[in-house]
Amino acid sequence: MSAQHTTNRSTGPKTPEGKAISSQNAVKHGLRSSFVYVPVGLETEFDTFSDYYNQAFLTPNSSPAQRIMYDQLLRAGWIIERIQLALIAVERNMPNNDPLSQWNHEKLQKHLARTEASYRFFLKQLQSIQTNELLAQAIPELAEQTVPSLVDSKYVAREIKRTLKIRAEKSDLADLNGV
Numbered sequence: 612m613s614a615q616h617t618t619n620r621s622t623g624p625k626t627p628e629g630k631a632i633s634s635q636n637a638v639k640h641g642l643r644s645s646f647v648y649v650p651v652g653l654e655t656e657f658d659t660f661s662d663y664y665n666q667a668f669l670t671p672n673s674s675p676a677q678r679i680m681y682d683q684l685l686r687a688g689w690i691i692e693r694i695q696l697a698l699i700a701v702e703r704n705m706p707n708n709d710p711l712s713q714w715n716h717e718k719l720q721k722h723l724a725r726t727e728a729s730y731r732f733f734l735k736q737l738q739s740i741q742t743n744e745l746l747a748q749a750i751p752e753l754a755e756q757t758v759p760s761l762v763d764s765k766y767v768a769r770e771i772k773r774t775l776k777i778r779a780e781k782s783d784l785a786d787l788n789g790v
Contacts, residue, residue, distance in 0.1 A: 647686050652708035653693070660692060661685065668737060680737040685728040694723045701709060746771065 649657045664685050669677065693709055698719050700707035711719065750771060 646688055647682075649689075650693070650709045656692075657689060660689060664741055666686060674740070676740050677737060677744070680733055684733040684737055687726055687733055690726045691723065691730060694719050694726065698723070726745065742768070 697711035
C-alpha cells in the first residue's frame with residue numbers, strides 16, 4: 612500500500628471527544644500548553660486549588676477581561692504548585708505521578724523562576740483590571756472616558772482622591788460662605 616493511499620484514508624478523529632483526546636497526544640508535562648494540564652492522580656488537588664483561586668480572585672460579575680487574566684493566573688499558579696510538589700518528590704526521593712518528577716532539581720528551579728515571574732505579571736494585570744473597573748463604578752465620570760489599560764492605576768487613584776478632596780473643601784467653603 613502506498614503512503615499516499617494511506618494518507619487519503621486517514622482522516623483523524625471525527626467526534627468532539629476524539630478530537631479532545633487527540634489534541635493531548637503531544638503533551639508530556641503541560642508547562643507550555645495553552646490550557647491547564649492536570650496529570651492523572653492530581654485531579655482532586657487541582658479542584659481544591661481551583662476552588663480556592665475562584666474564591667480569592669473572582670466575583671460572580673467578573674468581566675471578560677478579568678476572566679481571561681484569571682485563567683492565565685490560575686494556569687501559572689497551578690504550574691508553580693506542580694513544580695513545588697515535584698521538587699519535594701525529587702528531594703525526598705518520593706514517588707509522584709506528575710511527569711515533572713522525572714526532571715532534575717536544576718531544571719525544576721529554572722521553570723519555577725520563569726513561571727513565578729509570569730504569575731506576578733498576571734496578578735498585577737488582574738489587579739489593574741479590577742482596580743480600573745472598580746474606579747469606573749465608583750466615579751461615573753471615569754466610565755464615560757476611555758481609559759487605556761496601561762494607565763497607572765495608582766496614579767489615577769491618587770489624582771481622584773486629590774480631586775475629591777478639593778471638591779469637598781470647595782463644598783465646605785461654599786457652605787461656610789452661605790452659597
